[in-house]
Amino acid sequence: MTAADSRLLKPALYRVAGTEAAPDRPALLGAACACGYVFFPLQTYGCERCGSRDIQPRALSGSGRLLASARVHRHAGKTRQAPFTVVAVALDDGPIVRTLAVEDEAALAVGQRMRSLLAPVVDPDGAPCFDLRFAREA
Numbered sequence: 001m002t003a004a005d006s007r008l009l010k011p012a013l014y015r016v017a018g019t020e021a022a023p024d025r026p027a028l029l030g031a032a033c034a035c036g037y038v039f040f041p042l043q044t045y046g047c048e049r050c051g052s053r054d055i056q057p058r059a060l061s062g063s064g065r066l067l068a069s070a071r072v073h074r075h076a077g078k079t080r081q082a083p084f085t086v087v088a089v090a091l092d093d094g095p096i097v098r099t100l101a102v103e104d105e106a107a108l109a110v111g112q113r114m115r116s117l118l119a120p121v122v123d124p125d126g127a128p129c130f131d132l133r134f135a136r137e138a
């Protein structure tokens, strides 16, 4: 089963297809305001910078730089298995996203290039699907 023929856990937030700038990785579904502000995720309440409702959906490249990471060794939630790593990634298209990193033996370093990918997960009902993660750029 591949991501292309399977179900996405959060299809309102990302898609299998990439952007023109990064076609080989899933795009994040954000938006851009007429004032130039780019944000994620898409919402239609108004621009977070100027308040305008002149907002257009925009697919954002799944490429960016690592701003910070935190390894979580214990989690209070019963549905999330620890350990896992939370990362803040500054996307090349502007927004900063906080997401999960693919588990990797190598240490993450602030400033390193990161890329999006779809990882196999299980939804709350136990069905297999794919969810967005970030990993170190190869």
Ligand SMILES: [Zn+2]
Pocket: 033, 034, 035, 036, 037, 047, 048, 049, 050, 051, 052
């Ligand atoms: Zn704006």
